[in-house]
Amino acid sequence: MPKPAKVDEMNAVLEELSSQHLKGKVRALRLSLMALLTGGHILLEDIPGLGKTTMALAFASALGLSFGRVQCTSDLLPSDITGLSVFDRTEGRFNFIKGPIFNNIVLIDEVNRAMPKTQSALLEAMEERRVTVEGVTYQLPEPFMVLATQNPVEQVGTYPLPESQMDRFLIRTGIGYPPEEVEKGILRQGSIRNEILHIPPLLQHEDLVEAIRTVREQVYVGEKVTDYIYAIIKATRTHPLVQTGLSTRGGIGMVDVAKAAAYLHGRDFVAPEDVRDVVHAVCPHRLIFRPEHEGVDKEHVLNAILKEIPLPLT
Amino acid sequence: MVRVDLFLSGLTACIALIGYLPLLAHLGLFARVFFPAALLAGVYLYYSGRALPGRVLTPFSILLFIYLASGFSVSRLVPVTADLLVVFLGVRLLGERSGRHYLQAFALSLFCLAASSLFEMSALFLVYLFALLLLLAVALVLLTFHAQDEAILLTRYEAKKVVTVALLMPVVALPLLLFFFFILPRTQYPLWNFLKTPAEKRIGFSDTVKPGSAPAVSAVKGVVLRALSPKVPEEKLYWRGVVLNSFKNDAWVRKGVPGEIDSVPAGERVTQEIYPERSQSAYLPALNVGRAVSGLRNDASTDGVFVASRPLDQKVKYVAESALSDVIRVRGLDRAFYLELPGNISQRMRAKGREVAQKGVSTTQRMRLLENFFRGQRLTYANSGMAVGADPLDSFLFDKKRGNCEYFASSYAILLRLAGVPSRLVGGYRGGIYNDIGGYYLVTEDMAHVWVEAYEDGVGWRFVDPSAWALGAVRGTQAAGFAKYVDMAGFYWDKAVVTYDLEKQIALVREAGSRVRNLRLPEKSGKGFLIVMLVVVPLALVVVWIRRRPPSVEARLLRRMLRVVTRRHPGGIGDGEGLFELAARLDDPHLKRFVSIYGGAVYCDRSLSREEVTQLEEIIRLASQHLP
Incomplete structure (x- = not known):
C-alpha cells in the first residue's frame, strides 16, 4: 500500500x-x-x-x-486582535496595521x-x-x-x-x-x-x-466508517443524560480529524479506530448535558457510548 | 527411486486392459486380436525408446476407421462402436507418450468399460469399475508430476505417499457412490437389449423333441437358473419344465392338455425360491413335481407345467412349491390322446411294441419288459455320433446304440404307446450343483434332460428315466472351490443389484414410513414434544449454522486470521479493538500485512480482489505455520 x-x-x-x-x-x-x-x-x-x-x-x-x-x-478590544488603521501624516492617508x-x-x-x-x-x-x-x-x-x-x-x-x-x-x-x-x-x-x-x-x-x-482530497472515508460515525452521533443525540448531542458540524469535524489521524498513520483511508481515537478530542465540548446532570463527566458518558457501538471489522 | 514415466506407462497398460477385457467376448475377431498386438508393440516401443509419430498414426487410424465402419449397420451399431473403441485404444498405446495422449487412453478405457455394460451386466463389471477407478486416480495424480517433468524421479517414500494420497480420493468417493446406488433407479437389461431382442439359441431345453436332427449336440454351460432350496437327494433332482404329449411332423410337441383332474401328490414338500436367467422361454421349471408357483403371474396346467404370462426376458424370481414324488395321481385320463403315434415308425419298433403288449399283462409288467429290452440292447449315452437319417430311433435302438436323453426318452415313450401304455415326455433339467455357501442349486444349460412318464391304471403317471439304463450314467459334476465362490458372487449380484428395482425402493420407503407411523410413544405429550424436537432441533441447528457462518469472503478470512492470531498470541486479543490498533500493539508482521490489504478493501467500500484473497490466504497460512 x-x-x-x-x-x-x-x-x-x-x-x-x-x-x-x-x-x-x-x-x-x-x-x-x-x-x-x-x-x-x-x-x-x-x-x-x-x-x-x-x-x-x-x-x-x-x-x-x-x-x-x-x-x-x-x-481587550477587537481591534487589538485584528489590527487597525493609523493615519500617516507624511502620506496623508490611513494605513492598516495588521493585528496578531x-x-x-x-x-x-x-x-x-x-x-x-x-x-x-x-x-x-x-x-x-x-x-x-x-x-x-x-x-x-x-x-x-x-x-x-x-x-x-x-x-x-x-x-x-x-x-x-x-x-x-x-x-x-x-x-x-x-x-x-x-x-x-x-x-x-x-x-x-x-x-x-x-x-x-x-x-x-x-x-x-x-x-x-x-x-482533504486523498484520504477516503468508506461507508462502514461513515456508518460508525453516524452511530456515534445518533447515540449522543439519544443518550438520556444528554440534552443536545453532536451537531452535523461536529460530525464533519469528527470525519476531518479522523482523516488527519489516518493520514498520520500512513493510510489513505479512514479506519474505525481512527474515529474512535479522536472522539475524545472532538466531541465532549459539543455535548450539552441536561441541567440536572451538569456535573457528570462527559468523558465517561462518551466512553460508555463508544463501548456500546462495536467497531465495524468486516 | 521410482521412475514416474515407467510407473505411468504400466498403469496405462493396466487401465487399457481393464477397458479391453470386459468387451473381449463381444468383440469382432479383428479388434480382439488387434488390441493385444498393439499393447505388446507399445511395450516394445517403450523399451526401445521410440514411438510412432502422429503422421503415421493418424492415417493409420483413419484406415482402421474406414475398415471397421464398413461393417456398420443399424443392427450392429453397438458392436461396431465397441470394436472402434478398442482399436483406437490400441492405437493410442502406440503413439508418443504425452499427457494428452495418456488422458485420451484413460477416457477410451472408460468408454470401453461403459460399452461393455451395453452387452452384459454381471458382477464382474463392478470389479472392473472399482479397479479402473483406483488406477485412474493414481494415474491422474502421477500425470501431474509427469506434466511438470517427464523424467521426474521420486524416492520410494515419496512415491508411496503420492499413491496413498491418490488412493484416498476414490475411497472417499465411495460413500457417495453407495448413496447414489441406493437412490437412483436402474435398468435390469443390458442397454443394448433395447436395440435388439435377445436371440439366444437355447440348445438344451426346448419344447420340441425330435431326435435325429443332428449327429451331435454341444451343450453350452450357461446358467439356467439358481434355486434357493434345501438339499434334495440326488436321485430326486429333476427340474420339471414342460410336458410333451403329442406329435407334429414326427417331433414331440406340447398340445392342449385334455381334461384330467390331478390330486395332490404325496411326497416330501420342498419350497424353492428360483431365480431364472433371462430367456425367451416362458416355462417355469420347478422340482419334480411342481404343485404351485407364486411370485410371478403364470398359468398352471394339470400336468404340472407352469407357464409365465410373458417370456422371462428380464430378471425375475418366483417361488415354487413341489412334492418330491414319482407318481402323479389323476382321474379322467384321455387314454386315446396319450396313445397317439407318430406317422413314421419302423417295423422293428412296431414288432417290439406288439411283443411287449402280448408278453406283459399289466402295465408294470410291460414297463419291466421294456426296461429289460433297453438294458439288453447295451445302449450308450453320448452327445455325438448319434443316429440320424430317415428313422433315427430305429437306428438308435438296433444299430448305432448311441444317443442322448432325447433318443432314450423318445424311443421308450413310443414303445410304451405301441405296447398300449399311455405315456408322455417330460422336459426339464436333471441334477444341479449345490452351493453350500449360498444354499442354492445352480442349474446349467448342459443339464437339460428329457424323461418319460407312463400311466398305470390305479396308480397314475409314473416317473421313468430311461437314460439311467445307459451304460454310462449321467452325473452332475461338483463345482470346484473357487468357481463356487465366483458363481455365488454373481448370484448375489443379481439378487441384490440387478433385480433390485424401483418397486423395492418404494417398498423400502413405504416400510420406513409405516414404521414411523406405528411408532408408539408412552405418552401423548411426549409424542408432541418429540415431534416438536424433531422439527425445532434441526431448524435451530440450521439457524445457528447460518448465523455463525460469516456471510462474506472478507469476514471468513478475517475470522480465520483472528483465530490464527489467537494461537500466536494467547490472550492477546482484547475486546473492541480496531484491526490496525491490534496489529500495532501486537507488533505482528503477518497481522500488519493482513490488515493493510484487508482494510484497504473493506474500509474503501470494495470487495477483495482475487489476488488479494490469495495473498491473504497465503499470509494466514504462513502465520499459522510459523508460530512465534
Missing part, C-alpha cells in the same frame, strides 16, 4: 518535537498537527504553567510558520478573559478566515490555525465561551502534567523558552500545504 504524500515528513516533525523539545506533550502536539492539517482550531484547556505557550511557540517554529500571540484581558491574527499560528491566551465582543470578533475571524476592518476585507494567511487556551479552574472575572462558540473549535484537549521522569528532567534543565525560539524549521512550507491538500 503506497503511503500518502509527505506523511513521513510530518511524522518526523512530530517525532523530533516530542522527543527533543517538548517531552511528554505528544498527544497535544499530535492533535494540534491534526487541527492544522484539517484547517481547524484547537482549544487547550488546562491550568497555567503546563507549557501551553511553549508548545505553541515550538510548534510554529518547527513548522516554519509565523506566530502571533494575544493575551486576553477584559479590556495575521499570522499562521495565533495563540490566544486565556480566551475566556476577553469580553464577549472581542471573543465573537475572534471567532468570526476563525470561521471566515478573513477580517473586515473599516469596510475593507483582508484575507488571513494559509495555513491558519488558532490555538486558544483557557483556564478551567479560575472563574472570577471571566466570560466563559458559550456552547455555540465552543462548537467553532474543532478540538478541545488538555495538556496534562508531564510524566515524572520528564518533569524531573525539565526541572533540572529549567525553562527552555529561549531555546525554542531558535528551533530551525523542520519542514518546507510547500510540504505542509501539500500535506493539507492530501488530507
Whole structure:
C-alpha cells in the first residue's frame, strides 16, 4: 500500500518535537498537527504553567510558520486582535496595521478573559478566515490555525465561551502534567523558552500545504466508517443524560480529524479506530448535558457510548 | 527411486486392459486380436525408446476407421462402436507418450468399460469399475508430476505417499457412490437389449423333441437358473419344465392338455425360491413335481407345467412349491390322446411294441419288459455320433446304440404307446450343483434332460428315466472351490443389484414410513414434544449454522486470521479493538500485512480482489505455520 504524500515528513516533525523539545506533550502536539492539517482550531484547556505557550511557540517554529500571540484581558478590544488603521501624516492617508491574527499560528491566551465582543470578533475571524476592518476585507494567511487556551479552574472575572462558540473549535484537549521522569528532567534543565525560539524549521512550507491538500482530497472515508460515525452521533443525540448531542458540524469535524489521524498513520483511508481515537478530542465540548446532570463527566458518558457501538471489522 | 514415466506407462497398460477385457467376448475377431498386438508393440516401443509419430498414426487410424465402419449397420451399431473403441485404444498405446495422449487412453478405457455394460451386466463389471477407478486416480495424480517433468524421479517414500494420497480420493468417493446406488433407479437389461431382442439359441431345453436332427449336440454351460432350496437327494433332482404329449411332423410337441383332474401328490414338500436367467422361454421349471408357483403371474396346467404370462426376458424370481414324488395321481385320463403315434415308425419298433403288449399283462409288467429290452440292447449315452437319417430311433435302438436323453426318452415313450401304455415326455433339467455357501442349486444349460412318464391304471403317471439304463450314467459334476465362490458372487449380484428395482425402493420407503407411523410413544405429550424436537432441533441447528457462518469472503478470512492470531498470541486479543490498533500493539508482521490489504478493501467500500484473497490466504497460512 503506497503511503500518502509527505506523511513521513510530518511524522518526523512530530517525532523530533516530542522527543527533543517538548517531552511528554505528544498527544497535544499530535492533535494540534491534526487541527492544522484539517484547517481547524484547537482549544487547550488546562491550568497555567503546563507549557501551553511553549508548545505553541515550538510548534510554529518547527513548522516554519509565523506566530502571533494575544493575551486576553477584559479590556481587550477587537481591534487589538485584528489590527487597525493609523493615519500617516507624511502620506496623508490611513494605513492598516495588521493585528496578531495575521499570522499562521495565533495563540490566544486565556480566551475566556476577553469580553464577549472581542471573543465573537475572534471567532468570526476563525470561521471566515478573513477580517473586515473599516469596510475593507483582508484575507488571513494559509495555513491558519488558532490555538486558544483557557483556564478551567479560575472563574472570577471571566466570560466563559458559550456552547455555540465552543462548537467553532474543532478540538478541545488538555495538556496534562508531564510524566515524572520528564518533569524531573525539565526541572533540572529549567525553562527552555529561549531555546525554542531558535528551533530551525523542520519542514518546507510547500510540504505542509501539500500535506493539507492530501488530507482533504486523498484520504477516503468508506461507508462502514461513515456508518460508525453516524452511530456515534445518533447515540449522543439519544443518550438520556444528554440534552443536545453532536451537531452535523461536529460530525464533519469528527470525519476531518479522523482523516488527519489516518493520514498520520500512513493510510489513505479512514479506519474505525481512527474515529474512535479522536472522539475524545472532538466531541465532549459539543455535548450539552441536561441541567440536572451538569456535573457528570462527559468523558465517561462518551466512553460508555463508544463501548456500546462495536467497531465495524468486516 | 521410482521412475514416474515407467510407473505411468504400466498403469496405462493396466487401465487399457481393464477397458479391453470386459468387451473381449463381444468383440469382432479383428479388434480382439488387434488390441493385444498393439499393447505388446507399445511395450516394445517403450523399451526401445521410440514411438510412432502422429503422421503415421493418424492415417493409420483413419484406415482402421474406414475398415471397421464398413461393417456398420443399424443392427450392429453397438458392436461396431465397441470394436472402434478398442482399436483406437490400441492405437493410442502406440503413439508418443504425452499427457494428452495418456488422458485420451484413460477416457477410451472408460468408454470401453461403459460399452461393455451395453452387452452384459454381471458382477464382474463392478470389479472392473472399482479397479479402473483406483488406477485412474493414481494415474491422474502421477500425470501431474509427469506434466511438470517427464523424467521426474521420486524416492520410494515419496512415491508411496503420492499413491496413498491418490488412493484416498476414490475411497472417499465411495460413500457417495453407495448413496447414489441406493437412490437412483436402474435398468435390469443390458442397454443394448433395447436395440435388439435377445436371440439366444437355447440348445438344451426346448419344447420340441425330435431326435435325429443332428449327429451331435454341444451343450453350452450357461446358467439356467439358481434355486434357493434345501438339499434334495440326488436321485430326486429333476427340474420339471414342460410336458410333451403329442406329435407334429414326427417331433414331440406340447398340445392342449385334455381334461384330467390331478390330486395332490404325496411326497416330501420342498419350497424353492428360483431365480431364472433371462430367456425367451416362458416355462417355469420347478422340482419334480411342481404343485404351485407364486411370485410371478403364470398359468398352471394339470400336468404340472407352469407357464409365465410373458417370456422371462428380464430378471425375475418366483417361488415354487413341489412334492418330491414319482407318481402323479389323476382321474379322467384321455387314454386315446396319450396313445397317439407318430406317422413314421419302423417295423422293428412296431414288432417290439406288439411283443411287449402280448408278453406283459399289466402295465408294470410291460414297463419291466421294456426296461429289460433297453438294458439288453447295451445302449450308450453320448452327445455325438448319434443316429440320424430317415428313422433315427430305429437306428438308435438296433444299430448305432448311441444317443442322448432325447433318443432314450423318445424311443421308450413310443414303445410304451405301441405296447398300449399311455405315456408322455417330460422336459426339464436333471441334477444341479449345490452351493453350500449360498444354499442354492445352480442349474446349467448342459443339464437339460428329457424323461418319460407312463400311466398305470390305479396308480397314475409314473416317473421313468430311461437314460439311467445307459451304460454310462449321467452325473452332475461338483463345482470346484473357487468357481463356487465366483458363481455365488454373481448370484448375489443379481439378487441384490440387478433385480433390485424401483418397486423395492418404494417398498423400502413405504416400510420406513409405516414404521414411523406405528411408532408408539408412552405418552401423548411426549409424542408432541418429540415431534416438536424433531422439527425445532434441526431448524435451530440450521439457524445457528447460518448465523455463525460469516456471510462474506472478507469476514471468513478475517475470522480465520483472528483465530490464527489467537494461537500466536494467547490472550492477546482484547475486546473492541480496531484491526490496525491490534496489529500495532501486537507488533505482528503477518497481522500488519493482513490488515493493510484487508482494510484497504473493506474500509474503501470494495470487495477483495482475487489476488488479494490469495495473498491473504497465503499470509494466514504462513502465520499459522510459523508460530512465534
